[in-house]
Amino acid sequence: MSALEDDLVIRSGTFGGIRPVREWRGDSGVGKTCLLRRFTEKEYHPYHISTIGVDFKMKTLDIDGVKVRVQIWDTAGQERYQSITKQYYRRAQGIILVYDITNEPSFHHIMSWAGDVDENAPDHIQRILVGNKSDMEAQRCVSEEKGKELAAFYGLDFFETSACTNQNISEPFTRLTKLVLQAHSRHVDRVLEPLDRFLDGASLEEEKGPQAIHENTQDTCSC
Numbered sequence: 001m002s003a004l005e006d007d008l009v010i011r012s013g014t015f016g017g018i019r020p021v022r023e024w025r026g027d028s029g030v031g032k033t034c035l036l037r038r039f040t041e042k043e044y045h046p047y048h049i050s051t052i053g054v055d056f057k058m059k060t061l062d063i064d065g066v067k068v069r070v071q072i073w074d075t076a077g078q079e080r081y082q083s084i085t086k087q088y089y090r091r092a093q094g095i096i097l098v099y100d101i102t103n104e105p106s107f108h109h110i111m112s113w114a115g116d117v118d119e120n121a122p123d124h125i126q127r128i129l130v131g132n133k134s135d136m137e138a139q140r141c142v143s144e145e146k147g148k149e150l151a152a153f154y155g156l157d158f159f160e161t162s163a164c165t166n167q168n169i170s171e172p173f174t175r176l177t178k179l180v181l182q183a184h185s186r187h188v189d190r191v192l193e194p195l196d197r198f199l200d201g202a203s204l205e206e207e208k209g210p211q212a213i214h215e216n217t218q219d220t221c222s223c
């Protein structure tokens, strides 16, 4: 079994770093830390302590029988940490964009976050869209259809989750890890393709070699 270490960044889908937002209350609190703790420690704490800068946790996943050790970065949703958190995009292989289904601005700002990711993350980055707090149906402002539409617009997989009730917690992480592994293997294939072609060519030459000599030998003999 091979082990591969990947970075997955959980990203808030609230106020975007490219927007000069002064009022940032609500731009954090979509539930990134709670999702991460629920996934890695199977715990849920109903209080909100804003993440300062970044934090990370490790977890080993079993993806189709292969053990994959993932490093998951939890970035602060607050505007004031944007310059720090953006730096973490560069090394990420996958990003989970999170909004809160009871907070419509957090949904609209997914577009800003997606733009931000495009600007700062590597080209092959894999992304997933998550609408969190699905347990709060009575306060819902963003329908599941709207979430699906936005995900389809960006060509992303979409999950509604609840860190509170444990709904769909492992799915986004597992799916994203699969996407990262698939992209990784496509990349390896692309890198190895010229080498394969070269080796094929070389072995063909090797096969042709003695035959050419044989033909030449025959020619010489017939003279």
Ligand SMILES: Nc1nc2c(ncn2[C@@H]2O[C@H](COP(=O)(O)OP(=O)(O)OP(=O)(O)O)[C@@H](O)[C@H]2O)c(=O)[nH]1
Pocket (backbone or CB within 6 Å): 012, 027, 028, 029, 030, 031, 032, 033, 034, 035, 045, 046, 047, 048, 049, 050, 051, 052, 075, 076, 077, 078, 132, 133, 134, 135, 136, 161, 162, 163, 164, 165
């Ligand atoms: N009902 C409900 N509340 C949730 C859920 N997930 C998180 N919360 C609550 O939302 C608040 C904020 O959660 P956090 O995980 O700290 O939010 P965050 O996105 O990490 O915030 P920043 O670190 O400031 O960016 C907390 O009071 C949580 O209890 C959920 O699935 N359901």
